[in-house]
Amino acid sequence: xxxxxxxxLKLREARTDRLVRARMQVLHGPARVNLAQDQAGVVSLxxxxxxxxxxxxxxxxxxxxxxxxxxxxxxxxxxxxxARGFDRVTVLQNTLPAKQYECPLRAVAARMVxxxxxxxxxxxxxxxxxxxxxxxxxxxxxxxxxxxxTSQMLDMFAPLPLSQTxxxxxxxxxxVMDRYTLEGLQRHPYHLPDNPIGWFLRDNSxxxxxxxxxxxxxxxxxxxxxxxxxHSLVRNVAGVRLMTHPHAASGVVVADVSLVLKHYKLxxxxxxxxxxxxxxxxxxxxxxxxxxxxxxxxxxxxxxxGPRVYxxxxxxxxxxxxxxxxxxxxxxxxx
Numbered sequence: 661x662x663x664x665x666x667x668x669l670k671l672r673e674a675r676t677d678r679l680v681r682a683r684m685q686v687l688h689g690p691a692r693v694n695l696a697q698d699q700a701g702v703v704s705l706x707x708x709x710x711x712x713x714x715x716x717x718x719x720x721x722x723x724x725x726x727x728x729x730x731x732x733x734x735x736x737x738x739x740x741x742x743a744r745g746f747d748r749v750t751v752l753q754n755t756l757p758a759k760q761y762e763c764p765l766r767a768v769a770a771r772m773v774x775x776x777x778x779x780x781x782x783x784x785x786x787x788x789x790x791x792x793x794x795x796x797x798x799x800x801x802x803x804x805x806x807x808x809x810t811s812q813m814l815d816m817f818a819p820l821p822l823s824q825t826x827x828x829x830x831x832x833x834x835x836v837m838d839r840y841t842l843e844g845l846q847r848h849p850y851h852l853p854d855n856p857i858g859w860f861l862r863d864n865s866x867x868x869x870x871x872x873x874x875x876x877x878x879x880x881x882x883x884x885x886x887x888x889x890x891h892s893l894v895r896n897v898a899g900v901r902l903m904t905h906p907h908a909a910s911g912v913v914v915a916d917v918s919l920v921l922k923h924y925k926l927x928x929x930x931x932x933x934x935x936x937x938x939x940x941x942x943x944x945x946x947x948x949x950x951x952x953x954x955x956x957x958x959x960x961x962x963x964x965x966g967p968r969v970y971x972x973x974x975x976x977x978x979x980x981x982x983x984x985x986x987x988x989x990x991x992x993x994x995x
Contacts, residue, residue, distance in 0.1 A: 673764075680754065680761060680768040687732070687740055689750035695777025698798045699726040700893065702780045703770045705758060707733035709784040711928060713742050715830045717749060719787050724794040725780060731769040733758050759942065767902040779902060780893050786813070786921040787834075788892070791973045791984050792992035797893075800991045801915050807900050808912035810870050811892035812981055813923045814840050815877040816970065821961040826929035833927035842981055843966040844880040845888075848872040850914070856887060860908035867914035869983040878925075880964050882954045884947050893919065916985035920973050926962070931955050 695701055702725045706713060717728050727750065730743045734755035743751045752769050754761075770779045778798055782788050788811065790797050801809060818825050818836040825833060848855045850867040856874065871889075878884040891909040894902050901910040934948040942948070976982040 676761070676764050677768060680756060680764045681772065683754045683756055684768065684772060685753045687751040687753050688744040689748075691750070691773065692775060693727045693750070693773055694775045695726055695896070697777065697802050698795060699776075700778040700780045700794060700798060701725060701727040701729060701770070701774045701896075702782055703729045703731060703766055703774075704782050704784055705731045705733060705762065705766050705769075706735065706739055706784045707758065708735045708737045708739060710735075710738040710742055712784040712830050712924075713739050714745075715834070716782075716784055716787070717743065717746050720780070720782065721746075721748065723788060723790070726777070727774070729769055729773050731765055733765065762906055763903045770896065770902055774896055777896055778893055779896050781890070781903065782892065782921065785924045785927065787924070788919055788921055789973045790919045791917065791977055791982060792988075796992045797915075797917065797919070797988075800917070800988055801895070803991075804915070804987075806866060806913050806915035807895040807897065808864070808891045808909050809893035809915045810867070810918045810983075811890045811921045812873055812918055812976075813876075813886075813888040813890070813921045814970075814976070814981070815923045815925065816840055817877060817926050817962045817964075819962070819967065821959045822929070822931065822955075823959045825927075826932070828928060830924070830927060834924060837924060837927060838970050839962075839967045840970055841877055841880075841964050841966045841968060842979060843964060844875045844877065845873055846875045846879075848874070857905055857908050860905040860910055863911050864909075865913050866916070868916040869985055870914060870916070870918060871983075873981075877962070877964060878947070878951075881962060882947070882950045884950055886947065890921070892921065915988075916983060917988045918983045920976055920982055922970070931960070 702720045727748050730751045732740050732753045750773050816837040817839050850870045855872050873888040878886050887907050890907045894909045904910040934951050937948040977984045
């Protein structure tokens with residue numbers, strides 16, 4: 661991109677930022693939250709997420725998040741009502757369509773509310789877990805000068821037919837969805853041209869030992885070309901561009917450790933949700949349509965090669981799914 665193209669991009673981003681800010685409303689909680697350097701605030705874009713939101717907030721507060729921001733995209737269910745029942749939560753609302761404004765909705769929400777610290781971007785159907793814990797990770801990154809940490813999405817599933825799981829609430833679903841597989845993964849070097857989102861990472865540095873992963877369970881089952889790696893944890897400082905792509909931050913120094921996002925896309929009656937999403941035209945990527953087509957009308961059961969029972973992020977480091985450098989391990993064990 662030439663100088664003129666870069667200028668046009670900055671102007672377009674500035675216009676989008678102003679539009680998103682103008683449409684943002686605070687429905688609950690503090691409009692400004694000051695974070696210490698070793699604190700993180702969670703930001704999640706949600707719409708009609710009453711199935712997930714309570715357990716989502718509880719989990720990430722227990723993880724150590726100092727504050728949670730629910731960026732509601734115009735829910736017609738009890739998402740906002742449920743989120744309002746929690747302390748240390750801010751609920752924003754902005755009804756600009758997520759299909760066009762997904763990244764700025766998240767980034768503007770973070771920058772409007774949070775001052776300092778770190779931002780952990782997590783979707784409603786994801787639960788973050790960190791090798792050695794969130795507080796240790798933030799202290800390590802601050803000391804090493806890192807400004808972003810990648811995450812790897814791990815699709816969880818249950819070895820049960822949908823007829824036995826579609827009626828479970830989220831907590832019940834997570835209890836039976838204790839399986840994953842590392843089969844079907846594709847690995848891309850972080851800094852090489854074949855990285856699928858390399859254009860957004862061109863100004864990033866670091867990332868020693870980090871790979872960009874794609875595929876996995878959803879490729880095996882539904883032929884989805886899904887990117888699993890995100891830049892989910894980003895330091896909230898000037899010069900860092902929080903979300904330039906749903907899976908990327910730009911202008912960052914990437915840590916030599918990654919965290920896991922346990923992904924519960926297939927929880928409960930996921931096919932009913934996907935059919936509704938297809939009918940509403942919620943997304944352009946057509947992943948919801950692929951799942952509906954692949955599952956068919958029968959009693960769908962997930963059967964894949966190499967199923968494993970989840971044992972925590974430490975085991976994922978041993979298996980090469982997550983990264984944790986010797987320096988990070990030494991720092992954490994020496995605390």
